[in-house]
Amino acid sequence: MVGAKIGWKLVLAAFTIVVGLVANKAVTTAWKLGSGGKPPKGNQAGYAEVVTWAVASGGAAAAAKLFAERRAAQYYLKSTGHLPPGYDKKAGQDVEKA
Numbered sequence: 001m002v003g004a005k006i007g008w009k010l011v012l013a014a015f016t017i018v019v020g021l022v023a024n025k026a027v028t029t030a031w032k033l034g035s036g037g038k039p040p041k042g043n044q045a046g047y048a049e050v051v052t053w054a055v056a057s058g059g060a061a062a063a064a065k066l067f068a069e070r071r072a073a074q075y076y077l078k079s080t081g082h083l084p085p086g087y088d089k090k091a092g093q094d095v096e097k098a
Helices: 002-035 046-080 090-096
Strands: none
Touching: 002 046
């Protein structure tokens, strides 16, 4: 059981890193296209711009985390034949359908 938990954490970490990097690049590119400049950093922008960036990047991060977890669970299920440790049947139904 300990090996399964470690394996699941490794799979989840790998998926989360890759999807997180892609999401960060996508939201940064969208910001550059939409605003014509780089995302705000430090004291370079006003409150409205900073809050807008925070909402956009936070939303992208949350969506990426959910996507990565579901895809990692799908991969784990396909590889091992059972749901990852800690997944209950109800949460696993989304994984099994995809």
